[in-house]
Amino acid sequence: MYGKSINHIADVDNLDDIIPVADAGHLCRYSPAGIEYYGFGEIPKNFTHKNCIAIPAGNYFFRHDVTSQIENAREIFREQLESIDTFMMIETEEMFLNKTKASQAIYELRLIC
Numbered sequence: 001m002y003g004k005s006i007n008h009i010a011d012v013d014n015l016d017d018i019i020p021v022a023d024a025g026h027l028c029r030y031s032p033a034g035i036e037y038y039g040f041g042e043i044p045k046n047f048t049h050k051n052c053i054a055i056p057a058g059n060y061f062f063r064h065d066v067t068s069q070i071e072n073a074r075e076i077f078r079e080q081l082e083s084i085d086t087f088m089m090i091e092t093e094e095m096f097l098n099k100t101k102a103s104q105a106i107y108e109l110r111l112i113c
Contacts, residue, residue: 025092026070027053032085040090055088061111064094069109077111088112 023042028035038053061080063069069076070091081087090110 023092025090027055027091028070028073028089029053030074030085030087030089055090056112058112061113063109064106065109066104066106068107073109073111076109080111080113084113 023040025040027038027040029038040053043052061077063076068091070089073089073091074081077089088111090112092108092110093105094108
């Protein structure tokens with residue numbers, strides 16, 4: 001980031017508008033058969049491949065932390081998962097969400113039911 005944009009960073013609600021960075025992180029798929037772990041990267045919408053998993057659109061629950069919490073996901077979202085046994089959990093590292101320390105990334109944990 002350079003030039004005049006840097007002066008207006010505090011005024012931007014969605015940094016993806018000025019710094020387009022694809023999501024990447026970890027994905028866990030929970031089911032009665034067990035837990036499947038994946039690394040993921042965001043790809044173009046129309047890309048298809050036999051090894052790709054489509055993440056459903058819809059409402060997500062999320063939480064921000066300064067450390068990875070994907071291992072504790074079931075406990076963190078226990079209220080939302082009360083009667084659900086099949087779901088996905090995504091964790092990404094968000095570089096620009098920390099309000100106090102620019103060098104400290106924030107982890108965003110997302111529950112997809």
